[in-house]
Amino acid sequence: MKLLEVFFAQNFRNISGNHIYFAGIENDLIYQHRFFIENMQQFKSLDYVKNSYNKRICQIAEERKTGKKIIGTLCLFVPDEIIFAAGADRVILCGGKNDTISIAEQYLPRNICPLVKSSFGSIVNNGCSGVKSCSHFSMVDMIVAENTCDSKKKMYELLGDYVSTYVLDLPQNPDNPEAIKYFLRELEKFKGVMEQLTGNRVTVEKLKKEIESSNETRQLIHKLYDLRKVDPPLVSGLDVLKIMQKQYFLSPAELKRSARMLIEEAEQVKMDLGHKPRIMISGCPMAGGNTKVPEIIENRGGVIVVEESCTGTRSFWDLVDENKDPMIALAERYLKIPCSCMTPNDRRINNILELVREFKVDGVVYYTLQFCHGYNIEKYKVQQALKKAGIPMLAIETDYGDSDIEQIGLRVDAFMEMLS
Amino acid sequence: MISMGIDSGSATTKAVLVNNGQIISRIVLPTAFDFLTAAENAYNKVLVDAGVNKKDVNGVYATGYGRNSIKFADKAVSEITAHAIGVYYLYPEVNRVIDIGGQDSKVISVNNGKVTDFLMNDKCAAGTGKFLEYTSRALEVPIDEFGPLALTSKKAAGITSMCTVFAESEAISLRARGFKKEDIAAGLIESVARRVAVMVRQVGLKQNVAFVGGVAKNTGIKVALEKELNISLFVPPDPQVTGALGAALYSIS
Numbered sequence: 001m002k003l004l005e006v007f008f009a010q011n012f013r014n015i016s017g018n019h020i021y022f023a024g025i026e027n028d029l030i031y032q033h034r035f036f037i038e039n040m041q042q043f044k045s046l047d048y049v050k051n052s053y054n055k056r057i058c059q060i061a062e063e064r065k066t067g068k069k070i071i072g073t074l075c076l077f078v079p080d081e082i083i084f085a086a087g088a089d090r091v092i093l094c095g096g097k098n099d100t101i102s103i104a105e106q107y108l109p110r111n112i113c114p115l116v117k118s119s120f121g122s123i124v125n126n127g128c129s130g131v132k133s134c135s136h137f138s139m140v141d142m143i144v145a146e147n148t149c150d151s152k153k154k155m156y157e158l159l160g161d162y163v164s165t166y167v168l169d170l171p172q173n174p175d176n177p178e179a180i181k182y183f184l185r186e187l188e189k190f191k192g193v194m195e196q197l198t199g200n201r202v203t204v205e206k207l208k209k210e211i212e213s214s215n216e217t218r219q220l221i222h223k224l225y226d227l228r229k230v231d232p233p234l235v236s237g238l239d240v241l242k243i244m245q246k247q248y249f250l251s252p253a254e255l256k257r258s259a260r261m262l263i264e265e266a267e268q269v270k271m272d273l274g275h276k277p278r279i280m281i282s283g284c285p286m287a288g289g290n291t292k293v294p295e296i297i298e299n300r301g302g303v304i305v306v307e308e309s310c311t312g313t314r315s316f317w318d319l320v321d322e323n324k325d326p327m328i329a330l331a332e333r334y335l336k337i338p339c340s341c342m343t344p345n346d347r348r349i350n351n352i353l354e355l356v357r358e359f360k361v362d363g364v365v366y367y368t369l370q371f372c373h374g375y376n377i378e379k380y381k382v383q384q385a386l387k388k389a390g391i392p393m394l395a396i397e398t399d400y401g402d403s404d405i406e407q408i409g410l411r412v413d414a415f416m417e418m419l420s
Numbered sequence: 421m422i423s424m425g426i427d428s429g430s431a432t433t434k435a436v437l438v439n440n441g442q443i444i445s446r447i448v449l450p451t452a453f454d455f456l457t458a459a460e461n462a463y464n465k466v467l468v469d470a471g472v473n474k475k476d477v478n479g480v481y482a483t484g485y486g487r488n489s490i491k492f493a494d495k496a497v498s499e500i501t502a503h504a505i506g507v508y509y510l511y512p513e514v515n516r517v518i519d520i521g522g523q524d525s526k527v528i529s530v531n532n533g534k535v536t537d538f539l540m541n542d543k544c545a546a547g548t549g550k551f552l553e554y555t556s557r558a559l560e561v562p563i564d565e566f567g568p569l570a571l572t573s574k575k576a577a578g579i580t581s582m583c584t585v586f587a588e589s590e591a592i593s594l595r596a597r598g599f600k601k602e603d604i605a606a607g608l609i610e611s612v613a614r615r616v617a618v619m620v621r622q623v624g625l626k627q628n629v630a631f632v633g634g635v636a637k638n639t640g641i642k643v644a645l646e647k648e649l650n651i652s653l654f655v656p657p658d659p660q661v662t663g664a665l666g667a668a669l670y671s672i673s
């Protein structure tokens with residue numbers, strides 16, 4: 001590992017002119033160590049995912065050398081298909097690490113969510129302040145942002161001073177009949193921006209090809225989630241999260257390969273996780289580096305069978321209609337994402353209740369990040385709906401720090417005792 | 421069958437020895453720095469007090485913040501479950517438990533000794549024993565006299581701050597403005613009661629509510645909570661050991 005680090009550090013300093021830190025490697029090592037002890041992880045295919053970081057960084061660096069444009073995204077609402085159809089590549093820039101938050105707080109107020117702060121800190125950091133950001137944050141030509149929550153919107157205004165940032169506007173009342181028309185126009189505009197940046201035309205054929213490819217990814221992840229519908233599930237929540245956190249980091253080909261390998265191995269191994277309370281996580285995304293709450297849940301006797309989150313069902317649940325005009329089909333599919341920035345958002349409640357049934361969920365852990373007002377406020381409606389359905393819910397509001405691990409652990413212990 | 425319950429709390433360590441469902445001995449000791457040492461001391465003292473030999477103890481059950489550090493325990497159980505069992509033993513008709521301890525407060529919904537829902541305060545001393553400890557210091561009143569003093573007040577001073585540090589400065593500024601000691605004490609206690617009452621209403625207020633944990637010894641809080649919730653609370657004679665009692669009864673339940 002040490003040799004590899006030196007090799008990469010030398011190579012990448014030449015390409016980008018900056019110091020490149022290897023938080024990715026470091027994270028993965030901690031990961032391996034923890035899981036070996038606590039989870040007795042036995043899926044060999046996951047080593048492939050865990051070791052994919054450097055390979056991907058190499059790939060992006062190579063692509064940049066050939067003039068390919070790299071797009072940074074921070075949200076599910078930005079359609080990959082349009083980026084890929086324009087011949088660009090994309091990588092997610094959502095921060096899941098605590099270290100870069102203090103950098104962000106030089107610019108942003110403390111009382112906004114850790115994901116927004118961590119992302120901003122990682123992007124503006126450039127690796128010069130001694131705090132580690134993962135290398136890919138400094139390797140994008142343009143950030144394609146989106147108007148979702150207030151913190152993100154305002155953060156993007158500041159981000160524009162550091163990296164070229166384009167903001168995709170979203171209608172926030174998706175049930176309004178005008179919403180789809182507006183969103184379609186926004187996507188057309190975005191397509192134009194991509195064409196201008198790359199110099200490539202986004203043709204209907206290219207779009208159709210990319211839609212097929214993305215649908216294939218979504219179906220694969222559906223298949224992976226199917227393995228969790230059985231009792232006991234054939235794969236743990238933490239193992240699935242390893243793939244889900246890299247869903248928008250890896251190239252589609254690599255992601256598909258990783259998912260296929262895991263599905264194949266899990267079907268063969270038929271790991272016996274035992275009969276444990278079946279937990280659904282519902283709420284905020286868990287960006288790469290943030291595994292605190294699922295670790296607590298699975299180390300304290302629960303098994304996570306589904307995540308209603310951006311690093312879960314929201315990212316892959318609906319397919320794009322391949323029989324329609326591709327732009328219309330994309331607009332329709334993406335506007336369905338039940339994000340809490342939308343209002344009214346009853347579709348999310350219905351979706352949660354459906355998932356509870358489909359995955360035979362015993363209890364829901366409602367996971368929110370501090371100051372994420374959308375998901376924090378929707379907690380009340382979700383709780384009411386679950387109460388009516390007779391499904392217990394535990395609410396956990398947290399940040400990226402470790403200070404509340406014991407307090408969360410106590411709640412999770414009590415919740416597991418309550419469910420068993 | 422003899423079983424031992426140890427509640428390893430942030431401020432105090434409690435141990436209860438139970439024989440065939442009857443409490444035979446109990447103790448409360450300060451936790452100090454080391455959870456395990458305090459638990460061992462409590463364990464040994466309770467055995468000596470009861471005249472019971474170590475080898476006759478069939479099971480040791482740990483609960484409380486330090487429950488996972490009690491290496492000699494057979495099983496660790498969360499204090500939420502432990503309180504539910506302990507209260508059910510004392511008052512089978514109770515369906516809500518308010519537990520205010522040294523560093524957190526909880527509201528538990530109980531049905532036949534089983535936890536059906538619970539809520540804990542978040543990452544903050546508001547509405548906990550720590551809040552009372554700090555603010556009693558600002559009034560120069562020993563913690564034991566804090567509740568009785570508040571009960572003598574005719575008109576509680578308004579304390580608007582939930583934050584422990586800000587409430588302390590608010591109390592000091594009230595002192596400077598010439599407010600009576602007992603009125604400030606009553607104001608502080610009301611602010612704790614208001615905070616906890618919100619949690620009770622979030623879980624759902626029911627008629628039969630028990631109040632346990634170290635802070636339940638504070639009569640001022642009990643009265644303020646009863647006023648705030650408009651019900652009378654069940655408070656056991658030794659509310660501090662309910663968690664340890666529940667842990668001791670864990671195997672039976």
